[in-house]
Amino acid sequence: xxxxxxxxxxxxxxxxxxxxxxxxxxxxxxxxxxxxxxxxxxxxxxxxxxxxxxxxxxxxxxxxxxxxxxxxxxxxxxxxxxxxxxxxxxxxxxxxxxxxxxxxxxxxxxxxxxxxxxxxxxxxxxxxxxxxxxxxxxxxxx
Amino acid sequence: xxxxxxxxxxxxxxxxxxxxxxxxxxxxxxxxxxxxxxxxxxxxxxxxxxxxxxxxxxxxxxxxxxxxxxxxxxxxxxxxxxxxxxxxxxxxxxxxxxxxxxxxxxxxxxxxxxxxxxxxxxxxxxxxxxxxxxxxxxxxxx
Amino acid sequence: xxxxxxxxxxxxxxxxxxxxxxxxxxxxxxxxxxxxxxxxxxxxxxxxxxxxxxxxxxxxxxxxxxxxxxxxxxxxxxxxxxxxxxxxxxxxxxxxxxxxxxxxxxxxxxxxxxxxxxxxxxxxxxxxxxxxxxxxxxxxxx
Amino acid sequence: xxxxxxxxxxxxxxxxxxxxxxxxxxxxxxxxxxxxxxxxxxxxxxxxxxxxxxxxxxxxxxxxxxxxxxxxxxxxxxxxxxxxxxxxxxxxxxxxxxxxxxxxxxxxxxxxxxxxxxxxxxxxxxxxxxxxxxxxxxxxxx
Numbered sequence: 001x002x003x004x005x006x007x008x009x010x011x012x013x014x015x016x017x018x019x020x021x022x023x024x025x026x027x028x029x030x031x032x033x034x035x036x037x038x039x040x041x042x043x044x045x046x047x048x049x050x051x052x053x054x055x056x057x058x059x060x061x062x063x064x065x066x067x068x069x070x071x072x073x074x075x076x077x078x079x080x081x082x083x084x085x086x087x088x089x090x091x092x093x094x095x096x097x098x099x100x101x102x103x104x105x106x107x108x109x110x111x112x113x114x115x116x117x118x119x120x121x122x123x124x125x126x127x128x129x130x131x132x133x134x135x136x137x138x139x140x141x142x
Numbered sequence: 143x144x145x146x147x148x149x150x151x152x153x154x155x156x157x158x159x160x161x162x163x164x165x166x167x168x169x170x171x172x173x174x175x176x177x178x179x180x181x182x183x184x185x186x187x188x189x190x191x192x193x194x195x196x197x198x199x200x201x202x203x204x205x206x207x208x209x210x211x212x213x214x215x216x217x218x219x220x221x222x223x224x225x226x227x228x229x230x231x232x233x234x235x236x237x238x239x240x241x242x243x244x245x246x247x248x249x250x251x252x253x254x255x256x257x258x259x260x261x262x263x264x265x266x267x268x269x270x271x272x273x274x275x276x277x278x279x280x281x282x283x284x
Numbered sequence: 285x286x287x288x289x290x291x292x293x294x295x296x297x298x299x300x301x302x303x304x305x306x307x308x309x310x311x312x313x314x315x316x317x318x319x320x321x322x323x324x325x326x327x328x329x330x331x332x333x334x335x336x337x338x339x340x341x342x343x344x345x346x347x348x349x350x351x352x353x354x355x356x357x358x359x360x361x362x363x364x365x366x367x368x369x370x371x372x373x374x375x376x377x378x379x380x381x382x383x384x385x386x387x388x389x390x391x392x393x394x395x396x397x398x399x400x401x402x403x404x405x406x407x408x409x410x411x412x413x414x415x416x417x418x419x420x421x422x423x424x425x426x
Numbered sequence: 427x428x429x430x431x432x433x434x435x436x437x438x439x440x441x442x443x444x445x446x447x448x449x450x451x452x453x454x455x456x457x458x459x460x461x462x463x464x465x466x467x468x469x470x471x472x473x474x475x476x477x478x479x480x481x482x483x484x485x486x487x488x489x490x491x492x493x494x495x496x497x498x499x500x501x502x503x504x505x506x507x508x509x510x511x512x513x514x515x516x517x518x519x520x521x522x523x524x525x526x527x528x529x530x531x532x533x534x535x536x537x538x539x540x541x542x543x544x545x546x547x548x549x550x551x552x553x554x555x556x557x558x559x560x561x562x563x564x565x566x567x568x
Contacts, residue, residue, distance in 0.1 A: 012315065013442070013450065018191055023203070027169055049160055050303075057165075057207065063204075154301060157300065173438065187438055188497050304483070314450075315448075
């Protein structure tokens with residue numbers, strides 16, 4: 001794999017009075033996709049957070065919304081890992097519907113100690129799993 | 143005025159199991175602040191959407207999250223209008239707590255026909271009110 | 285079938301700073317399960333709402349929360365239709381985890397005209413599908 | 427005081443594609459009102475939860491939704507404490523708009539140890555403040 005793919009239905013609760021996706025609901029869906037991505041790597045977020053005290057807060061998020069999505073549409077979330085830093089993880093998201101790309105996003109997560117709320121290096125097993133699943137992954141300094 | 147300011151309490155519902163603000167909840171709060179901003183200009187979103195059939199979807203959103211915010215913190219949302227295009231509106235947001243800037247965002251909205259889901263020029267009265275409230279506002283082509 | 289079953293993962297976004305499910309998030313999940321239930325009957329909510337102008341608002345909801353559910357738990361939503369009135373639909377929900385019943389709910393929905401926001405009789409095809417899928421369904425006057 | 431009152435605007439994010447309040451969003455608003463109620467008694471939820479390890483989960487919730495509320499409506503939340511048990515608190519909610527009662531709810535909360543997730547007696551200062559603010563409050567066994 002060099003990508004992670006998830007399908008989502010755009011539900012009633014994700015849409016707004018103008019009939020289209022509400023963008024904070026989009027980001028809620030995105031967060032769930034990232035949760036499933038961690039699971040696919042063999043690390044559940046509940047285990048990371050509750051078992052190891054490691055959070056993965058988002059420090060940067062850049063979104064382009066290109067086409068509206070309507071209540072009832074099926075969306076494909078495509079996630080690619082683009083860079084692995086010492087404490088950070090850079091992800092590119094592309095979300096498509098039947099008429100093409102709905103929106104895309106660049107997201108930077110940082111491994112964080114939940115006791116001190118400070119960045120920490122990714123644990124070796126997390127780093128190892130990321131390189132195993134994304135062989136072409138480039139490493140960065142931070 | 144050359145800025146719009148709103149206060150928000152970080153509520154139980156805005157926070158996650160790691161005890162800090164959940165970023166999609168942040169964007170939900172931001173959307174409410176923009177709603178209050180429209181009201182302050184004399185245009186309620188319900189009136190724009192239901193009365194005139196004009197939506198204001200977000201087409202671009204770039205966020206930097208700098209410091210975690212904890213359940214119970216009071217946050218100040220500072221909104222500045224930085225550019226007015228023919229169909230777009232560029233906003234800069236800065237959100238601060240007692241320890242400094244928590245996060246900031248650049249947001250681009252576009253006036254949209256809710257029947258055709260296409261960009262439309264801002265109505266003259268909306269444009270007029272924006273220039274009246276933000277005299278230093280620069281105009282852009284789109 | 286005399287019941288509809290759906291599985292849900294309790295996600296990060298569904299939990300609160302005390303580490304357990306946030307009850308409004310539970311009801312959001314419940315609403316999605318009811319959405320899937322309609323789909324299983326052959327009537328998608330988008331089609332009912334946008335195509336036919338029929339809403340299905342909840343007019344009564346009684347919940348008992350028995351055991352907390354933790355971030356990462358898998359929950360089974362069991363939905364039974366208990367009564368079909370002229371304009372109403374009575375549903376019983378039971379939500380279980382590995383340690384037993386987490387919570388249960390009784391919900392009454394009403395078919396509603398979205399133009400007049402008034403109850404209307406269930407369309408014949410909806411009524412027919414409900415009786416077909418739930419043969420033991422008792423009919424009530426309202 | 428024998429009641430607590432709060433005003434809320436029904437926001438864009440609280441409404442659904444059929445143009446009216448989404449009921450899980452209503453319960454999210456309700457939870458925020460209860461949060462403000464605790465604050466008015468002199469006990470902030472962040473302090474109870476994080477400082478004392480006491481949660482206040484909802485164990486029962488019965489709602490009647492009578493009239494739809496539309497995007498942009500202003501709602502008045504009226505909260506009355508109806509019974510104080512050893513570990514429980516019974517609350518009656520009534521939510522009104524300009525056209526009358528929109529919905530009402532009965533809610534039972536239970537003081538809970540967040541380490542053991544078990545009911546505990548209300549602390550004496552919480553009990554004292556409740557009796558002081560609601561002199562007519564009847565006491566119950568649980």
